[in-house]
Every structure is written in C-alpha cells, then in structure tokens.
Amino acid sequence: MPYAQGAVCAAVEPKAFPLRVEQWFKGNARDLPWRRRRTAYGTVVSEFMLQQTQVVRVCDAWQQFLRRFPTISSLARAPEQDVLAAWAGLGYYRRARHLHAASKAMVALHRGHVPRARHELEALPGIGPYCAGAIASIAFGKREAIVDGNVARVIMRVHGRAVNLTKSTGKRWVWRRAQQYVDAADDPSCANEGLMELGATICTPRLPRCEECPLSALCRARRMGSQQRIPAVRSAPKRMRVHRAAILAESAGWMAQCILPPRGLWARLPFPPMEESGRRLSAAMLAARLGIHKSALRCCGSFVFQTSHREVHFVVWRMDARVAQRLRHAGRDGWFWRPVRSVTKAPSTGAVRQILQCGGRLSRSV
Ligand code: SF4
Secondary structure (H helix, E strand, O other): OOOOOOOOOOOOOOOHHHHHHHHHHHHHOOOOHHHHOOOHHHHHHHHHHHOOOOHHHHHHHHHHHHHHOOOHHHHHHOOHHHHHHHOOOOOOOHHHHHHHHHHHHHHHHHOOOOOOOHHHHHOOOOOOHHHHHHHHHHHHOOOOOOOOHHHHHHHHHHHOOOOOOOOHHHHHHHHHHHHHHHHOOOOHHHHHHHHHHHHHHOOOOOOOOHHHOOOOOOOHHHHHOOHHHOOOOOOOOOOEEEEEEEEEOEEOOEEEEEEOOOOOOOOOOEEOOEEEEOOOOOHHHHHHHHOOOHHHEEEEEEEEEEOOOEEEEEEEEEEOHHHHHHHHHHOOOOOEEEEHHHHHHOOOOHHHHHHHHHOOOOOOOO
C-alpha cells in the first residue's frame, strides 16, 4: 500500500526521519523469532548470526541454537566443537568462535549478563561498533548509533549524498548522521531496528520501492531521481583463486579426517584431508605429495566454492581402500580416523557436504 507522501521538504527534517521510520516499523516489522520475546542474549546471538547471513537462513538456526544453549553460561561451558556443530549451515565459523569467546568473557566479567554500555560491548570478542550499537539500542534502548550496509544506504539516499565508506571522512559522515538520527528518535530501539528493516526490505540496493517508503517525502535521492546512483557502485574485489584436492580415504568403516590450521578459511574445522596448491594437482602430483602410487587415486568430482574473498576450486579424489587401510595402520601426520557414519551424520560446512556428495557419501538433496 503506498505510504502517505506529505509535503516535500527542502532539507531533511531531523525529527521527521526517525519518527516516520518508527511509525512504519510498528506496523510492518517482520515476524522474526528473536523479536517475539526479546532478551539481551537472544539479541546478541541474532546479531552475530545476521552478520553476512540472510535472515531466512538465520531464523531456524537461531531457534535451534537457543534451544541447545539457552543461557550465556550454558554457551560458555560448552566445548568448542559443540558450538561449531550448532553453527552448521551458517558459514563464517569465526563468528561462532567469537560468540563462544564473548560468552566466556560475559561470564567472567559481567556475571553472565550482557553488558549495557557500548564500550563494554565493544570490548567483547567479535563485537565491533555496529554490533555494539545494535545490541545497546535494540536490547537496552540506548541512544547508540548503528551503521551497516543497509543503514548507510538509507541515510545516504535520504540525504542525497553518496559518500565513500572506504574512506574515513565518508565513514565519519554516515556515523554522525546515524547518531543525529537516533538522538532525535522517540524510541531508539524501534528507530534503529526499523532503519535496518527498511534498508533490508524497502530501500534495497537495486530496486528501492520508493512508492511504499515512509521516507519518500523526505528523501532527496528520490526527489533527484538518483536512487540508483547512491551509494556509488564500486567494482567488487577480485576473489583469489585457490585449488584444493580433497581426499576421501576409507578403511573398514572409518574415514580419514584432519583439522584445518588455526588461521585461514575454515580454521580448526574437521575436513577430509586436503592438499592446497596454486594450480590444479594431477593424480601424479597429488600421489607424490601423499607418498603413494597414482593408481591408488580416482577422481570422483569437482566443484567451485565461493567465499567473500576466495574462489576455491575443489577436486575430490577417492583413495583405494587397501592403500587407505595401510595408511590407517601406519599412521599419518595430521590425519585421524572417524567412523564414516559419524562423519556423514555430523553437521558440517557446505564445502564438506559437497566433498561427501562427490564421493557418493551424501545424497544430492542434503
Ligand atoms: S524514498 Fe526510495 S530511495 Fe528514498 S529512502 Fe525510501 S526507498 Fe530509499
């Protein structure tokens, strides 16, 4: 339904901006699990999960996570592998480790409660200025600014100005406007969450729905017809291409696994053993690295896995069962063996699921 337009203003009226958003949000907020019964801990978990992950994927994961770890102290007590397993499907596992570390810090420093002050929140692992502002304002009603991609886009369009967010002057400009915005709000929680919601659902990057927008009467970009030019489109950074050969080695119901190094992609997560290289490894090159004959390796598939910065080209190799058995009995640095059933049933990353699918160990529908 088109929103009442009202008179077009020459300048952005500071009070009208948050008030229109608050009024709109009260009638249009999506029904999301963490909004039904708001708790500070639930807000922290949702903010961690929503970084770089779409809302639809977070909804189920958030509910399962809260069932598994209902309190900060239950999360703090849990082994890391349990936390990572509960994070399965969300990707960017560093966030799970940070959330786990933050829960321990909250137990140690804040008696198991979420701190209310921005500076205390920012001192916790994995919580930056945006996340701290979101938690302080949404969970505790503090007048703290937030700026993420959605918020910055709405602010820039409303003010009719495309600033460069990779420059400190641009960042400062947006943060100042975001602070003015929340200072003028009736309810900082509603105003900030409403602004995020508006950016996610109405003022979208490519096709903003200005006719349904509560800010259309204030919005300079709309008046100038420059919505598509604000923010300025910058070319996406080129992804680095890397190659990984994944090895499916099974012996009498056991499968070889390794734990990835503590830094880098999928840090410290269990994977089938892998060899990384600058270009695709042939069977002979991979066999030489493994110290086996190339006839013991059979290629069973390949796929490309994209992350925000990398394009990982996987080739999946199945190892001959007798050779795998020999390696299992001889032992091999960095490899350990788990029952195949527990590998295929355990929650895992999207890349591991695709590796197992290539080897026929998971159905395509998984
Ligand atoms: S009027 Fe259009 S461009 Fe302006 S804030 Fe609303 S959706 Fe965005």
